[in-house]
Structures are given as C-alpha cells and as structure tokens.
Amino acid sequence: MNFLTIALAKGRLADQAIELLELAGYNCAAAKTETRRLILEDQANGLRFIMAKPADVPTYVEYGAADVGVVGKDTLLEEGRSLYEVLNLGFGGCRICVCGRPELMGRLDSIPNKRVATKYPRIAREYFEIKKRESVEIIKLNGSVELAPLIGLAEVIVDIVESGRTLRENGLVVLETIAEISARMVVNRVSMKMKSQRINPLIQAVRQQLENKGTRTKEVIE
8 A cells, every 4th residue: 555654753742743633634543542563554544654753753754764744843953854844833832042051141152162062963053153153062962951051061051942940940041042943744855746646635734724723834845
C-alpha cells in the first residue's frame, strides 16, 4: 500500500497534532494505540505514523522516511534541514531566549567574548555571530542549562522559555528574545510533488481547522 507517512514528535506535541488531524477529518486511531511500537499503520486509510524524538522528525522528513512531520520551530531552527515548512499550527507556544542574571539586563552587548551555554548551539551561534555580529564561545549542554550562570560556566544561556518559572526559581531573567516558537507542519520536498493529491488536501483541511479556531497560520512553500 502507498502510505502517507506522518512523523510526530513524541509527547505533548504528538497528542495535540493527533487531535488537530482528527478535527480535520483524519482517522488517527492507530496513532493513539497504547503500545511501545514506533511505527503505527492504518491500513484502511493508508496512513502510517512514526513516533520519533523531536530532534529526529526533520531528519526523517528531509530524507523521505516520512512525507509529513509535526515538530517545534526550535527544532527546525536547530536542525536546519531542507524541507517545506507549510503551516504554523499555533500550539506548543514558547520562546527561545537569551537568559542570565538580572544585573546583565541592558548590559549584554558590553560583555566581550561571552560564554553561552545551550542545548541549541546552532541557534545560539547564528544569533550572536550572524545577527549580532559578536564573537562568543558556545558551550553545549544537554540538560539543566540554568546551572551554567550560577556556577560560572557561562555568562548567559540560550534556552526555551515557557512560563519562566524555572528561571525565576534560579534567579535568572530573560535578557533577549531570539524567536517565538510553536509547532509547525513540514513536508518532504519530493513528497510535495509526488504525493500532492494526498498532501495538499491534508494541508487545506488542517488550515481550515486552524482558521476555524482563529489560529494564525503561516505558509512558506517556495
């Protein structure tokens, strides 16, 4: 069977994506099955769901292992994959920010050769070195980046901020906002042409649901 394969970022984003797809008229019962299986198929409707780590979704889509994917904009910015970003789905909203101690507010540009700790080295480097034209040292961490300014590992961090509670509890504040983040629908470039009869109706149905809910969408097909 010629499946339409959709890669979903495991966790809350997948749950919200499934809900949206069902509102758009797609049967996602297979994706809601309680199982440890990572590939879930709906033979009757020709849908295959891949449950993946968020950072891997753009890779699966770029290389054609999945036709469509749903993943956060932060992951797209960090991975820099070649694919079509077709819709801003509106959920999973947060910001990616430069954060540090309150005394650095308004003084960030005056600190030369800053050390920046982050889970997002590509985003951090592009922001400081390309946008702000600053030379910085990027320190890659995999978790609890808030520790870095507290123990002197780095002056600032670049991280995702939702409520800001973790920052506040560790005496840190948002110094600059790099980008607003939300879930996006992405499509493989070849699939967009070869499976257009299935993918275009999917995009239109989801867009209609977003418009019904009053969610601003963003289309960037080239």
